[in-house]
Structures are given as structure tokens and as C-alpha cells.
Amino acid sequence: MLRRHYGFILSSLVLRDFRIRYRxxxxxxxxxxxxxxxxxxxxxxxxxxxxxxxxIPNFHVxxxxxxxxxxxxxxxxxxxxxxxxxxxxxxxxxILPREVVPISTVxxxxxxxxxxxxxxxxxxxxxxxxxxxxxxxxxxxxxLEVVFVCGLALITSALDVYFRDIRxxxxxxxxxxxxxxxxxxxFDTIPQRFHPLYQYNPIAAxxxxxxxxxxxxxxxxxxxxxxxxxxxxxxxGAGLLVFARLKRNFSDYL
Amino acid sequence: xxILRLQSVSKSYSRKPSxxxxxxxxSARLKPPPQEPFYALRDITLELGDGDCLGVVxxxxxxxxxxxxxxxxxSWPEKGKVEVHGRLAALLELGSGFHPDLTxxxxxxxxxxxLGLSRRQVKEKFGxxxxxSGIGEFIDxxxxxxxxxxxxxLAFSVSMAVEPDIxxxxxxxxxxxxxxQAKCVERILQLKRAGRILVCASHDMDVLRKLSTRAIWLExxxxxxxxxxxxxxxxYEGVLNGxx
Numbered sequence: 001m002l003r004r005h006y007g008f009i010l011s012s013l014v015l016r017d018f019r020i021r022y023r024x025x026x027x028x029x030x031x032x033x034x035x036x037x038x039x040x041x042x043x044x045x046x047x048x049x050x051x052x053x054x055x056i057p058n059f060h061v062x063x064x065x066x067x068x069x070x071x072x073x074x075x076x077x078x079x080x081x082x083x084x085x086x087x088x089x090x091x092x093x094x095i096l097p098r099e100v101v102p103i104s105t106v107x108x109x110x111x112x113x114x115x116x117x118x119x120x121x122x123x124x125x126x127x128x129x130x131x132x133x134x135x136x137x138x139x140x141x142x143x144l145e146v147v148f149v150c151g152l153a154l155i156t157s158a159l160d161v162y163f164r165d166i167r168x169x170x171x172x173x174x175x176x177x178x179x180x181x182x183x184x185x186x187f188d189t190i191p192q193r194f195h196p197l198y199q200y201n202p203i204a205a206x207x208x209x210x211x212x213x214x215x216x217x218x219x220x221x222x223x224x225x226x227x228x229x230x231x232x233x234x235x236x237g238a239g240l241l242v243f244a245r246l247k248r249n250f251s252d253y254l
Numbered sequence: 255x256x257i258l259r260l261q262s263v264s265k266s267y268s269r270k271p272s273x274x275x276x277x278x279x280x281s282a283r284l285k286p287p288p289q290e291p292f293y294a295l296r297d298i299t300l301e302l303g304d305g306d307c308l309g310v311v312x313x314x315x316x317x318x319x320x321x322x323x324x325x326x327x328x329s330w331p332e333k334g335k336v337e338v339h340g341r342l343a344a345l346l347e348l349g350s351g352f353h354p355d356l357t358x359x360x361x362x363x364x365x366x367x368x369l370g371l372s373r374r375q376v377k378e379k380f381g382x383x384x385x386x387s388g389i390g391e392f393i394d395x396x397x398x399x400x401x402x403x404x405x406x407x408l409a410f411s412v413s414m415a416v417e418p419d420i421x422x423x424x425x426x427x428x429x430x431x432x433x434x435q436a437k438c439v440e441r442i443l444q445l446k447r448a449g450r451i452l453v454c455a456s457h458d459m460d461v462l463r464k465l466s467t468r469a470i471w472l473e474x475x476x477x478x479x480x481x482x483x484x485x486x487x488x489x490y491e492g493v494l495n496g497x498x
Contacts, residue, residue, distance in 0.1 A: 005372045012367035020355050093350035095326055095342065096368050251329040252267060 009096060013104035018111055032112040033119050036071060040064045040123075043184050056186060058127045058215070065214060066183030068116045069145055069206040074174040076109035076146075080153025081160050081170045088254040098247045099240065102157040106150045117142060124214045134213045137220065141209045141228070148202045148232035154239030158246035161253050182207055199224075202231050256340035256419040258302040258325060258451050263334035265320060265475075266291035294320040295331070296475040302420075302451045307442075309466030309483050310455035311490045316472040318455040322346055322422045325453060340419030340451070343369060348426050349405045354398035358389055358408055361397055365412045379415045386441075387411040388434070402429050410438055420451040428458050439464050459487055 022028045044060040047053075056062050083105040084091055084098070091098055117138075125131070160166040180197070181204045182190070190198060198204040205228040209220035295317050302308055310318050323329040324336060326344040351365045362383050366376045384393050387407040389400075397405065406429050413421070427438055442452055442465055456462050462469065462483065469486035471479040479486050 005367070005370065008367050008373050009370075012364050016353060016356065016360075016364050019360065020353060023355055089347065089350040090368070092323075092328060093344070093347040094365075094368055095328065095344055096370075248330040251323060 006097065006100065009100050010104050010107065013100060014108045014111070017105065017108035021108075029115060032115040036064060036067050036116050036119060039067050039071075043067070047184050058129075061124055061127045061129070062186075062211065062215065063184050064120050064123060065210045066181060066207045068113070068120045069142070069203055069210065070178065070181055070183055071116065072109060072113040072145065073149055073177070073203050075112070076106045076149045077152055077156065077170055078167070078174065079109060080106045080149065081156040081167050083153070084157040084161055084250065085164070085254065092251045092254055098250065099154065099243055102153040102243075103150050106146065106153050110146055113142070113146070120210075120214075129214060130217070132213075132217045134217065134219050137209070137213060137225075141206055141213075141220075141225070144228050144232040145202065145206045148228075148235045151232070151235030151237070151239035154236075154243040158243045158250075161246070161250055177201075177203065180204070186211075199227060200231060202228050202235075205231075256304055256449065256451050257337065258300075258340075258342075258420050258453070259335075259337040260298050260300045260325070261335045261337075263295055263298045263324060263331040263336060264293065265295040265324060265329070265332050266293045293475040295324065298334070298475075298477060300470070300477075302453070304449040304451070305446055306468060307446050307452040307454070307466045307483075309462040309469035309487065310453065310472060311457075311459075311462065311469060311487060312455075312472035312478075317475040318472055319346070319424055320475075321472065322424050322453060322455055326422055338420065341370075341416070342420040342422070343413050343416045343418035344422040344424075345409060345413045345426055346422065346424045348402065348429065349397070349409055352397055352405065352409065355396055357396055358387075358393040358400065359384070362393075362408060362412055365409070366415060369412065369416045371416065383408075383411045383415045386414065386437075403431055403434070406430050407434055410434075414441055418445075418450065421445060421453070423452070423454045423456075425456050427454075427461055428456065435461065459491055462487055 025031065027034075040060050040063055043063045047063070048059050080102045083102045087101050090096070091101060156166055156170055181201065182198070187198065187204075187208055198208075205224055209224060209228070212218050212220040298321065300308070310321060312318050320329065322344065323346065324331050325338075326342060326346065327336070327338070328344070328346075349361075351368050352361045353364070356364065359380075362380065363376055366379065366383070367373075371379065387393075387404075387410075389404060389407060392400070392404070397408075400408070406426055409426070410430075421442070423442075427435055430438060439461065442454075446452060446465075446467075452465060454462065454465055466483040466487075469480065469483040470477050471486050471490050479489060
């Protein structure tokens, strides 16, 4: 077998996805910014004008801290889930480490994620918040989310080959998650007995950490970060294991 | 030392309903239908060494593509063992790693990476690949504007840049024009002289005659006949022409 240059294969595939996505669009990267801005506007309107029950200052920044990590999760997981099926030609006929297909799809979504993070930071600063020393933790927090999604996508993309229903399961799970992640409400409003529901949910953890850092200028609780790290790494490891078991028969089912 | 060895390789596709949906999966678990495996490959044993060029002939559905796919490691044999020593490249389907919206040049770089070249090797070989393909100025046009033959030119050129020890080709050469086909054959013969292994499945007996030293004839997943290329190919042609 050839010596594999995993990094180069991954970056080539990410570049491919990026080029394909933007080549035939006149507005290009603008779309990455439009969606979170619209969501931010709508949610801010609803929860400050229709249900004005919030005493959260700068609600639009607060809500964007939730939208950006959630958006990445939802979009990356759906496209990751479909990646093996969608690249059937590649998977069936080209000799390559098949793991790179879902991972590169998630990473290609990571490009939009970075653009949206830049938007989030820009809006945070515009609202009068200052850069603080905890910002150095942001890359780790967002990076762990990417690792987590890669792990999940490895599992769902492999399962989707055998059960095409998985894509709908993922979509429904995303809808549920939109409500189960504190996007437009704060962690403090959640009754104590439901806390475990949120503590092991990495997306909720990312949102909370993000708000700690950007809005409260405090370091996220170490327990939160360590749980996020553990869950993400376990997800990635499990993803690789499951994928390795399931990939053998891909050619027969695609 | 380049080796490609298959030891009593078998592969079957079960005929039970596809498990595309959870419901059929569950019902299959509860009430397993009578299973009636369909053998795509049955007890294939082969050994290829330096300079061997194997032609594979057989009717549609005889197992040619499955055989190549198993050799390439893209499909797993159910029984038996596949041993590969050497760098293997496969040209199994035209433009399977290609994307219609990318330009020829972008596709060349992408596929060279997928096939295992490093960033530096891609840079070094890019010119050579484009030159061999003879695509010329169209290299910066999107692939969807290419004809099938032009796509083949590009795909073949990229595969050759990998400098494989073992090259598997499934049919694709047929779509090239005479001139390019001759160029491909010449290039493959170079590999052969350099002691590489080639496996080529085709319905084009002229191409097979030029390339192969040995041949196998597959029928319902079994090797129906094997031996020196000329003998097997003539026998197969005899059946084709004579009807049966």
C-alpha cells in the first residue's frame, strides 16, 4: 500500500467541498453570515418584544453565542451523515482511507464555522465587551466541538449506508437539540434536577463556555471543560471504532 | 518483489431483502427468510508476480468487477485471503474521484492526493500528468465540459503518475480514441517491462491481446479457464462467435 498523507488528503477534500459550494454562488461567503444574523434577529425580536421576560443584557449577543455552535453542529452532522452515501463513487472505486470522507465533510463545514465565529466575536466587541485573557480558551472549546461532531459523523455516516433512515433520525435529533441547548434561555433558569441533561451535552457545554468567556469575562468551570473534552474524545474514538467495523461492507450496500 | 495473491477467495451477495430500512432489518431478524446466497466470486486462487499481466474475460455479471474490487481492497472477500505486496493503483470507473464542477487541473490535484501522492509529488508531477493526457488548454475548464474520452485521458494520466507496482484496470480504456489507447498500451507495456503487475478486465479482445501474458475466463464467479493469454482469449472468442 501507498504511504498515506492523511493531512494532504483531508485538506484536498476540504478544499474540494469549499470550491464546489462557492463556485456557483454569486454571494459566496455572505451566506455563512446571513443565516446566523437572521436567526439572531428573529430570536431577539421574539424574546425581547413578544415574550419580553428576559433581564439578559445584550440579548442579541447572548443568543448568537448559542446559535453559532448549534448551527455548526446541526449542519456539519447532517452533511457528515450523508457524506459516505453522497460520495459513493469515491468510496466504492477509489482506494483511500474511507475515514477521511466524513471527517473532511465536517471540516469543510468548519470553514463556515470559523466565519461565523469571526462574526460572533465582531458583534461581541461591537456590543461593548472587551477582549479578555480567557479568549485563549476559545479555540480549544470550538476545536473540541469539531472533534465531537467528527466522532458522531463517523458513526452516523457509516450507519446511513446500511439504514438510510439514519439521516431522518439525525434531522429530528437536531430539531430536539435546538430546544435542549440553552440557545435563547440561560442555564440559570433550568431547574436543578434537569442539570444532568445539560451537563453531558457537549453543545450545551460549548454554549455555556462561550458565554462565560465572552459575556461574563470569567473562566468556564474546569468541570465543564473537562467533561466537554472527555465526551468529545470518547465520541471521536468510538466513531473511529464503529466506522472501522462498518466500512468493510460499504461497497456492497452503496 | 511485487506480489498479488488470492487464496480461495469467495464472495457472495445474499439475496435476502436489502436492509436499507430499519423495518425490513427488524422483520428479517424476527423471521429470517430462506437464504440463497449468490456467489459473485467462488474459490478464486491466483498468484501474480513480477511482470505478470492478467487479462480477465467473461460475460456481464461473471464477477470481473467484483474480482478487481476485491483485489483493490475496496470490497471484502467473505472467505479466503488477498495478499498484496507493492503499491497498488486501480482505475475501476471513469472519473469516480472527479467532480464535474472542478476544473481539469483541480481534479488532477485532488485525485493525485486521493491516490496517495504527497503535496510535493503533486507539484512535481502536475506538468507531466497534463502533458500525458494531451488535454492542453482545456485543463482549466470545468470537467463537465469534457467528453468521456477526455475524462479518461485525465483519469489514466493521474493513475500512472502514482507509478504503481500493481495496476488494476476495469474496462475504461475502451472509451479512449485509437491514438490515446495506443499511448496507454505503450505506457502499460513499459510498466510490464519494469516488472510491474497488471490486471485488466475488458471486453476489448484486441487490447487484452496486446497487454496480457496470462488470462482467466470467469463464469458465474468461478474461473472457467485459465492459462496463457492467447489460448484463453481465443477460446472465449470462439464461444462468443459460435453462440452456445
